[in-house]
Amino acid sequence: MACCASDDGSNEPGGMKPSAECEAILRDLGFAGCRVLADGPAARIEVAADQLSRLSDPEVADAVHEGFRRLGFLYVSIDLGEGGIGAPDDGGLVGGAPEDLAD
Numbered sequence: 001m002a003c004c005a006s007d008d009g010s011n012e013p014g015g016m017k018p019s020a021e022c023e024a025i026l027r028d029l030g031f032a033g034c035r036v037l038a039d040g041p042a043a044r045i046e047v048a049a050d051q052l053s054r055l056s057d058p059e060v061a062d063a064v065h066e067g068f069r070r071l072g073f074l075y076v077s078i079d080l081g082e083g084g085i086g087a088p089d090d091g092g093l094v095g096g097a098p099e100d101l102a103d
Contacts, residue, residue: 018071025067029060041074
């Protein structure tokens with residue numbers, strides 16, 4: 001089973017890092033590979049493309065949401081990027097929103 005790879009969480013106090021704890025929640029739910037990136041009150045989940053649909057299952061989504069909230073995260077998002085796990089983190093949109101989404 002592949003290991004989940006968390007961010008370094010260097011700003012977290014001692015003990016297990018919240019992102020690592022989130023990844024443990026995902027592993028317990030059967031996700032073979034994942035990464036959780038923490039940014040303040042937000043956690044971003046990255047899973048393999050073939051596992052994305054499982055995150056929309058109501059029981060799985062509720063378990064993830066509740067578990068992450070218990071760890072102090074207010075927001076949980078799923079990275080739908082084409083690159084999947086290990087893809088470079090572009091830090092957001094480059095050059096603004098796509099033309100078809102612009103106001």
